[in-house]
Amino acid sequence: MFKIIDLHLEEEAGVPSNRELMWEDLGEWQMDSLKKMGMDSKHKLLDIGCGPLRFGTYAISYLDEGNYFGVEVWEPYLKLGRRILEEFEISKNYTMKIDRGFDYESFGEKFDFAIAQSVVTHMSVRQIDELLDVLKKVMKPDGILLFTFINNRFPYSVYYEMEEPMITPCKLDNAFFQALEKKYQVEYRKYPEGLERHPTGQAVATIKF
């Protein structure tokens, strides 16, 4: 953990936080959940808000060469992610890019699985709609998005690393997701069977395309 904190500081990516404290808990939960949903090594995975490749260290190792694709808005994570993979001695090919505009089509791939861990928690309602719009285009038929969220009573803002203003959404209730389900012709399921509770207590849901 302390090595990961050092790397965050060296790459000017962040001060010590829950990221490092929950590194293994979250990474293992993500991996376990996707496997339970049917992900195998041949599948292609889109990791939305991949951070400094915390889950990447698990997923890149597991998936076949080149099947991991990560997107992130916080630029310092790009280089930090490379250094963390070096630290974990992971040398498989992967793709990661900084993206602020849901430009997932530029990968030129169709994905079997997508994961958005603590990402919807930092998106406005409009952005969630945009996310589904673009995922509808890049996910394979029957592809699955696994995501976590919090159903706040009101929106509040996050000042990420005192650099990035972000808005957390509110009223992410069943009616909200059912409306999206109808709009994008997808299948929404809250708390899918068989998954462990999320380590932070966030709600967990899937969308099948």
Add this chain to the structure above:
Amino acid sequence: MKSINHRNFCLNKKEVWDVRRKIYHSQGEGFLLFKGFLEKKFTDHLVNYWCRLLDPPQTHLLFPGKEHAFYPGCPCYYKHGRTTGLKVFYNPLWGNQHEVVSNEIAVSIIHLRSQIEGKAFTREISPRPGQRCVVPRLIITRNGENVLAPHSDYGLDEPNPRNIDLARVQATLFLSQIDKDYSGSGFVFTKNNGDKIHCERELGIEPGDLLIWRYNNVHEISDISSREDQVGFVRMLFPPEEISHKAGSISIIEKTKYLLRSMKRKLV
């Protein structure tokens, strides 16, 4: 790094990361000293006000103990150790309206600290029940052994996981000088490499210097002594305190003592 002081406390991006590496990185010291954070006229003012002029019962209530002491609109408190001469003043920013200079200085330090921690400055300056809020504290230690037992705060050994926060730093604003105003161990801090440092002597700390240090490193004050003609070890700290919903239970005895003292002063 440009001179950082209570009038000029905004760090640029490079400075922020330089400071963070010194404090948090395993190869860093775990602390950073801002020499001359306060000009002499301000340290003189604070020492004069808090150590010489103030009659605490006129401005502060007796400290009822940490549980439920701090709530929105709570008063300032003081604690007085009759045998050791220890005085502690708890000065919530909303309550300490009688000493505006202390408030201004406290705000500059809380702001500087928030930049280092990467947390929003406004997060912990207003009291919100259930959350933490900084309550600046002024401490005068005159004599004592094991003044502050070795311990760490917000570290991985916190019994309540909610209290673990490895980004937390504390700030000590030194207002008196070791071997002139007091003697003894002074503030002893364990660096990131595990070595101990006797801060005042080894860093040449003078009144007005600000030490920012990693809260989850072990720190202690083993002994302090001062003569009658010395002011003692005077410093300001900025602990984030838990805010409760309503006034705590100040005991009837304490309330009575306070009322009697106030009446006596009016009569005399």
